[in-house]
Amino acid sequence: MSWFRKKKFPKKNVADKRVNIPEGLWIKCNNCKEIIYKKEVERNCDICPKCNYHFRIGARKRLELIYDNGQYEEFDTHLRPKDPLGFKDVVKYRDRLRDYQERTGLWDALIRAAGTVDDYKIIICAFEFSFMGGSMASVVGEKLSRGMERAALEKVPFMSIASSGGARMQEGLISLMQMAKTSAATIKLEEAGVPFISLLTDPTMGGVSASFAMLGDIIIAEPKALIGFAGPRVIEQTRGQTLPEGFQRAEFLLEHGMIDMIVSRKELRNKLIGILNYFQNRLK
């Protein structure tokens, strides 16, 4: 497919209004509802200057914000999803895939990258939420596993950036098994003695939160990110009453001892350098 090759770094990552900053000069903050000048937000790492709300951003943008000079090498770009079940709901899985591939310029919902952060080599796997809700199926699970195995082999730190609704229904049990596969791969990191830093962003749910993402040596979340196993609507239905304010948000998880820290997107790179300094024993 020629469109893919040419559009290696698509200008506008996505047109999906639900997940990204919509077109136009002015935008409304999802949280404080203020109308803000879009450039102000973009210059601010896609954080609302008024209320600190972290807009959802794509995998590429995340990697650019973290790696030195925004540069990184990409791996497994040739891995493409199949349709192992021949899945069809109201739409065929194949058609859905094609649609998302065209919209995002990605074959599937994860980018595996390597590069340096303050001269430390680090492998990062970043989810692209705008690709089918960042759902995990064969390609995502495979890239994560390869990323972890590679990090173990090269003895370099590994980082995952989760942004996902969970396991992808359209690949059925194969998706479910990626939970086991990726959780197992974290053992390779452990055996190699390399640190695993897990960043949880909005949202990290279901099969992704209940597998590798919760197994980091250090677990960081972005402010207000929704993180949990079951979706809030499902829980509300079971309970038959509304959920308390802030439920399943990063702050709630920190309070309950499930994560190490909440770090603003603006501070992330510096925080990461501090962590890498520690593990590599370099004094700065």
Add this chain to the structure above:
Amino acid sequence: MIRYYLDFEKPLQELYQEIERLRELADTNKEYRVDIKKMEKKLAKQQREIFNNLTPWQRTQLARHPDRPYCNDYAKLMLDDFIPLHGDRCFAEDSSIVGGLGRMDGLSIVLLGHQKGRDTKQKIAHNFGMPHPEGYRKALRLMRLAEKFNKPVITLIDTPGAYPGLGAEERGQSGAIAINLREMFRLKVPIIAVVTGEGGSGGALALGVADKVLMLEHSIYSVISPESCAAILWRNSSKAKDAAEPLKLTAKDAYKLKIIDEIAPEPPCGAHHDHKAVAKILRRVILNNLEELRQFSVDELLSARYTKYRRIGQLDE
């Protein structure tokens, strides 16, 4: 005996009952035995017709059949003796997962499994087989106990899923499942997992990482329940019947996808109709697999377990 009939089982109901009644009469009058034989033939034919052509949705219903044996039934029927153990040593006892020490054909094992509960009182006590984090932590505790004393672990999976609740989230449902997934990969004893009823997503998989994964013939194993899948993709949970098809959740499908190693057959009209018979089959199948796994060293076992899951995934390169 069988008490609850699914719609597609209804044609069998009358025959079952007639045979039952005739059996009582036959105790005093031996002539009726011929009639019983005839009826049993008719029943067998009906059974084959119905059970050989089940749709995925019908199998889902069977997998959830309220008369299906649960973990405690299997413990009673498969084990020589069973000593249940309780608690996660941390927060609570979660009875949606039961487990303990047992002996199977003289061999010491640790048995673990979801327990749904049959009547309303039991269902509530066992939380419909939907664990909180404590359940998974208890399971891991018992697995580690097994490892410490070098006993194989048998898990029986039958759950709608992990419990979606406030307390469960507060106490780290995700983390509890994730830790089980990882730790099962390094447990230094053989693990056999059997989906006996409903293999509901991550809540099932948290007991499902094993050297041998088996499914009973009419059990299901799925990334999401057909109801939830329908609610998301069809925006209508009553389309569950339609969603059950593409999800490929039957034992045959899982076997074809190479997710499971073996399908354990059920008696002619399903496990719910004959607990003793299915327990006998399952016991044999488990013992055979244990025998096979005994040949491997710990290192061989662990590296094969990693590879088994590592290769799951279908993609183009």
